[in-house]
Amino acid sequence: MEAYVVEILFGGFFALLLLGAPITVSLAGAAMVAFLVLGKNPIAFVQIAFTSVGSFPLMALPAFVLAGALMEAAGISKRLVDIAETLAGPITGGLGAATVLACLFFGAISGSGPATTAAVGMLMIPAMVNRKYERSYASAVTAASGGLGIIIPPSIPMVIFGISALGMAPPSDAVEKYGEFASLSIPKLFVAGVIPGFIMAAALLITNYMISNKRGYRGLTEKWSYGEIGQALRRGTWSVLAPVIILGGIYTGLFTPTESAIVAIFYTLFVGLVLHRELKFAAILNSLKTTTWITGRVLLILFAAVVFGRLLVEQRIPATIAESLLNLTDNVYLIWSLIIVFLLFVGMFMETLAAIMILVPVLLPVMYMMGADPTHVGIVVICTLSVGFQTPPLGENLFVASGIGGSTVEQIVARIHPFVLASTAAIFLIAFVPQLSLWLPQMLGY
Secondary structure (H helix, E strand, O other), X not given: OHHHHXXXXXXXXXXXXXXXXXXXXXXXXHHHHHHHHOOOXXXXXXXXXXXXXXXXXXXXXXXXXXHHHHHHHOOHHHHHHHHHHHHXXXXXXXXXXXXXXXXXXXXXXXXXXXXXXXXXXXXXXXHHHHOOOOHHHHHHHHHHHHHHHHOOOOOHHHHHHHHHHHOOOOOHHHHHHHOOOOXXXXXXHHHHOHHHHHHHHHHHHHHHHHXXXXXXXXXXXXXXXXXXXXXXXXXXXHHHHHHHHHHHHHHOXXXXXXXXXXXXXXXXXXXHHHHOOOOOHHHHHHHHHHXXXXXXXXXXXXXXXXXXXXXXXXXOHHHHHHHHHHXXXXXXXXXXXXXXXXXXXXXXXXXXXXXXXXXXXXXXXXXXXXXXXXXXXXXXXXXXXXXXXXXXXXXXXHHHHHHHHOOOHHHHHHHXXXXXXXXXXXXXXXXXXXXXXXXHHHHOOO
């Protein structure tokens, strides 16, 4: 029966995708057929789906999406970009470096890859073209950097990973072999993402420097102007304080990730309406529409993916995969390599949040059997799937950058592969050295 259910679930899922059905319909359709074949009451399908959205941490999803949209409308993102430009100064490929830094800053308040690409790209792609950067390269570095939006906390995929993994206890065999595993929480994931986020950004900065040096893309200025840096920091004081307040509140335990998202909304409204006075009523309405659309789409996928994952677990499919992998090899580095390559492939075809919800029930038991910390697993999964934003055919960041910059997706893809290779190398480093993810949470007592 187990193999039969696997064929129904995955065969039905991919068949519906090939027919052009949305991913939500593909997941739900395959799961419903499996439910009927197993003789389960279809009402249970609806009950499981409804329960999946009843968790308190999930409230952070629409709140962070709304906060990111409001911050762009309130002028916060523009001031962060100005700071990044002055800090880049005379560095070779300075505007490309400023784009990476701006995405790093904006990722700390956005939590979304496409949102980060759009907010930064609207300002930086025209600026790079004016400085004689090739248009397709300007779009490529922006699309590649936009993936940082889901690694730098707060991150929407981290919230979804936490929700998907919190109910999964380590297998008894793994506990007998390795002892009790470290706890997993969304705040801990947020803390763990900081150093890997900077490593991923450093890989992009190095790649941009090497390409810019070869192509003759010079810095913005002859030397750093401390006066201009100071002026940009003064103008952007309230913008820089946004991630400080959000992350500082989470790390100090002052409020939960869900509460921090609400704080971010009210902070943005105060800055946009009272201090910057750039936030208009029409922009607030547009931000609410954007939030409703994105949240609704994610919740529909969550409905279907939770039921899909529940069926996998009930049929012991993750346990079977874990046993098969462990029979193949017990080398943790080889298993990490196989998982990273698999996730890179999945990221090319599947939306990040859907991939997390579907794959966590399969991958986490495998890594528990290898003694891996679930927080470290979450960071590697999210870093790897972030590359999917810049790889075709799905590559959401590619389409956003294409729409803003005017280059075709094909032209951007031709320029983005060095950034994909650099990001992949950084992911292997993060996977093979767990302390890069776990040191900071340990230092802060998580």
